[in-house]
Amino acid sequence: MEVTNTLGRRKTAVARLYMKPGTGEIKVNNRDYKEYFCVPTLQYKVEQPLRIADVLGQYDIKANLDGGGVTGQAEALRMAIAKALVEINPELRSAMKSQGFLRRDPRMVERKKPGQPKARKRFQFSKR
16 A cells, blocks of 8 residues: 655645545545535546546545645645656556646746836826
8 A cells, every 4th residue: 555645836835645545535634625625616626637537536635735725726736636646657647748737837926016006007197
């Protein structure tokens, strides 16, 4: 019974994942993932790599999530699950890669600039 350990990232969210063969229990920060991710779309995002590999319910997953918001955390977890599945079965790599689950999404929040209220928004211009 070997445990696979992987890491997934998205924005500022980090997912550390421990996967082993089991009954399909997915725990996120010691809570069930359906309780942690209340929105069905986020639950679907977490399940996507398992559905593509057709192994839903065959692995026990324990994940520690930190940073970011719920969407970033869900996508970080999706990446970590995909990496773990590829580590277990290298034949799944092309399927995961074509869906884009193995590539870290590089988009980050743009920093706020001085003399402006937000990153790109300007204060109202007054001619007089």
